[in-house]
Amino acid sequence: xxxxxxxxxxxxxxxxxxxxxxxxxxxxxxxxxxxxxxxxxxxxxxxxxxxxxxxxxxxxxxxxxxxxxxxxxxxxxxxxxxxxxxxxxxxxxxxxxxxxxxxxxxxxxxxxxxxxxxxxxxxxxxxxxxxxxxxxxxxxxxxxxxxxxxxxxxxxxxxxxxxxxxxxxxxxxxxxxxxxxxxxxxxxxxxxxxxxxxxxxxxxxxxxxxxxxxxxx
Amino acid sequence: xxxxxxxxxxxxxxxxxxxxxxxxxxxxxxxxxxxxxxxxxxxxxxxxxxxxxxxxxxxxxxxxxxxxxxxxxxxxxxxxxxxxxxxxxxxxxxxxxxxxxxxxxxxxxxxxxxxxxxxxxxxxxxxxxxxxxxxxxxxxxxxxxxxxxxxxxxxxxxxxxxxxxxxxxxxxxxxxxxxxxxxxxxxxxxxxxxxxxxxxxxxxxxxxxxxxxxxxx
Numbered sequence: 001x002x003x004x005x006x007x008x009x010x011x012x013x014x015x016x017x018x019x020x021x022x023x024x025x026x027x028x029x030x031x032x033x034x035x036x037x038x039x040x041x042x043x044x045x046x047x048x049x050x051x052x053x054x055x056x057x058x059x060x061x062x063x064x065x066x067x068x069x070x071x072x073x074x075x076x077x078x079x080x081x082x083x084x085x086x087x088x089x090x091x092x093x094x095x096x097x098x099x100x101x102x103x104x105x106x107x108x109x110x111x112x113x114x115x116x117x118x119x120x121x122x123x124x125x126x127x128x129x130x131x132x133x134x135x136x137x138x139x140x141x142x143x144x145x146x147x148x149x150x151x152x153x154x155x156x157x158x159x160x161x162x163x164x165x166x167x168x169x170x171x172x173x174x175x176x177x178x179x180x181x182x183x184x185x186x187x188x189x190x191x192x193x194x195x196x197x198x199x200x201x202x203x204x205x206x207x208x209x210x211x212x213x214x215x216x217x
Numbered sequence: 218x219x220x221x222x223x224x225x226x227x228x229x230x231x232x233x234x235x236x237x238x239x240x241x242x243x244x245x246x247x248x249x250x251x252x253x254x255x256x257x258x259x260x261x262x263x264x265x266x267x268x269x270x271x272x273x274x275x276x277x278x279x280x281x282x283x284x285x286x287x288x289x290x291x292x293x294x295x296x297x298x299x300x301x302x303x304x305x306x307x308x309x310x311x312x313x314x315x316x317x318x319x320x321x322x323x324x325x326x327x328x329x330x331x332x333x334x335x336x337x338x339x340x341x342x343x344x345x346x347x348x349x350x351x352x353x354x355x356x357x358x359x360x361x362x363x364x365x366x367x368x369x370x371x372x373x374x375x376x377x378x379x380x381x382x383x384x385x386x387x388x389x390x391x392x393x394x395x396x397x398x399x400x401x402x403x404x405x406x407x408x409x410x411x412x413x414x415x416x417x418x419x420x421x422x423x424x425x426x427x428x429x430x431x432x433x434x
Binding site: 176 | 281284285288290291294295298301302305382385386390393394395397398401402405
């Protein structure tokens with residue numbers, strides 16, 4: 001039988017999925033701004049982050065209301081606390097998209113990413129955006145299988161990060177210090193977005209199964 | 218009159234202050250490893266991070282026990298949830314110290330930080346370590362005044378970060394791309410430690426006053 005608690009919890013998870021969708025848009029648009037040097041798209045990502053912040057506050061308020069009024073225990077309690085953590089991580093992923101957009105904006109009308117590292121950086125961005133998209137599905141469907149798969153795919157991000165360092169630090173690098181610093185920081189931001197995506201997915205595993213997934217080998 | 222709830226909450230805040238103290242040690246030792254190219258100190262920071270992770274788990278368990286058994290509402294509920302968030306941030310500050318230690322280790326027997334940026338980087342490290350030390354005091358004393366002061370001092374970190382970019386990107390930079398990338402990432406790690414310190418301090422303000430501090434201008 002459905003009760004008020006279940007309905008309220010479902011509403012919170014719907015809101016979380018909605019925030020995750022906004023974050024996916026932010027990651028995609030920040031990448032577009034970065035790869036094309038488009039300042040108006042960069043500005044859009046930066047200004048729309050306030051919407052994510054507001055959506056986060058709404059979820060936090062709902063979680064506190066649920067904790068106060070329903071006083072859940074055991075598994076239910078852990079689910080609500082997990083939701084509070086997930087929303088904090090999703091908001092952080094939005095902030096990281098803003099960091100990407102700010103680097104893009106700083107270099108307009110140029111493009112921060114030199115031609116020959118563009119494939120690696122574009123793939124990092126694609127992996128990050130794809131992971132956020134899958135997190136949305138994981139949250140809406142409470143999909144443990146998809147969450148486990150997400151944890152495995154984080155590996156590609158690590159490989160891409162290493163490859164981008166090899167490109168930067170090779171003898172053929174001809175773009176100077178500024179571009180190298182941009183690439184290193186951009187790589188860090190995309191990597192952190194992926195880390196948070198895995199962490200959010202792991203929290204869904206915990207909510208559904210009651211167990212934390214084993215750390216990746 | 219003191220009750221079981223108050224005692225348990227005090228114990229949680231004592232544990233938080235203990236973790237903050239460990240983080241301060243980690244930041245200090247990571248910096249020492251970085252500035253001297255000492256691999257055994259770097260290894261120590263990396264291996265001792267597991268202690269911080271375990272201490273975090275203990276605090277989380279205590280918070281869940283308190284939520285389940287005492288079912289706090291309103292302000293008390295928010296205090297316990299704030300403690301859960303503070304411990305997550307303190308653990309993250311430990312992870313960031315590990316990142317600093319890993320850059321130090323990667324460059325041994327060299328020192329990752331070239332001579333002429335050492336004053337700026339050393340000051341960033343000092344500000345970060347000092348802020349973590351003050352967070353410990355803020356937590357143990359529930360000291361709102363000290364917490365507010367901490368938020369103001371974050372400004373120096375921003376200035377130092379900008380100065381380090383000016384040094385990296387100036388015409389006189391003669392240390393190549395690798396050192397520049399190291400410095401950019403190290404600056405990011407220290408800046409994030411400082412950000413988290415401010416955030417933890419703000420949560421103490423919230424716990425004591427019931428209000429979030431106004432965002433810095």
